[in-house]
Amino acid sequence: GRRLWPWPDTARIDPEQHYAVNCRATSLDGRIFLTFQANSLDPEAGDADVPTPALALHPITGEELWAVEQDEDGYAVLGVDGLNNPVDMAGDLVVGVEYPSNQVGVGTAVLIMRDATDGSRVSEIALPEGQPVGLRATDDDRLMISHYLREADQIKLLEVDLAKGAVVTEAEVATGSEEAQFRSAGVAVGPEAVAVDTLVVSG
Numbered sequence: 142g143r144r145l146w147p148w149p150d151t152a153r154i155d156p157e158q159h160y161a162v163n164c165r166a167t168s169l170d171g172r173i174f175l176t177f178q179a180n181s182l183d184p185e186a187g188d189a190d191v192p193t194p195a196l197a198l199h200p201i202t203g204e205e206l207w208a209v210e211q212d213e214d215g216y217a218v219l220g221v222d223g224l225n226n227p228v229d230m231a232g233d234l235v236v237g238v239e240y241p242s243n244q245v246g247v248g249t250a251v252l253i254m255r256d257a258t259d260g261s262r263v264s265e266i267a268l269p270e271g272q273p274v275g276l277r278a279t280d281d282d283r284l285m286i287s288h289y290l291r292e293a294d295q296i297k298l299l300e301v302d303l304a305k306g307a308v309v310t311e312a313e314v315a316t317g318s319e320e321a322q323f324r325s326a327g328v329a330v331g332p333e334a335v336a337v338d339t340l341v342v343s344g
Contacts, residue, residue: 146203154179159191163219169230172206172257173198176220195221197260209260216251218243222262223253227273231303232281233257238273245272252276252284252301266306268299275328279335287314287328287337294318296326298337315339 149161164177179191194208215222216239223237235255242248249270254263271290278284286299294317300310314337325340
């Protein structure tokens with residue numbers, strides 16, 4: 142439990158002028174992938190004019206391994222395409238979700254693949270209508286996604302073949318009812334099975 146390093150550091154944010162908000166950090170395969178925003182300490186200054194790239198940090202030292210600026214023609218309003226949650230790694234790729242609509246759960250989403258060694262964008266894969274909630278790689282070329290369809294109040298499990306660049310299987314997991322609705326749908330991968338866990342609330 143010994144503290145190794147803090148973040149943000151003064152190289153990114155001057156603590157006398159700005160502070161970090163909406164930090165999202167995901168630890169995967171010896172790296173910490175982080176996205177953030179910067180706000181001004183002066184309430185009259187408005188939005189901070191501070192670069193807020195997505196970062197890959199060394200988990201032991203906190204050293205920046207790479208930084209990727211937001212794509213000018215990207216989907217993400219905040220952060221960087223494919224490096225906002227949820228994310229996972231498949232082989233040497235960081236895989237994450239973005240919405241071309243710029244609104245979570247609105248319209249169809251896409252998977253963004255980035256090279257884990259330098260953060261460069263590799264490709265993207267369109268997903269069917271619905272909201273991807275959790276994603277986990279089962280090997281270097283395959284990804285499983287728990288997918289929520291709001292109108293049908295239904296959870297599906299999608300299998301994505303990254304090599305083919307396509308969704309190859311859609312399996313129904315569960316459907317809600319008038320008495321109970323879904324609030325979350327995670328996915329976990331074991332050596333021989335994939336599990337989808339859901340939170341259901343009444344009313």
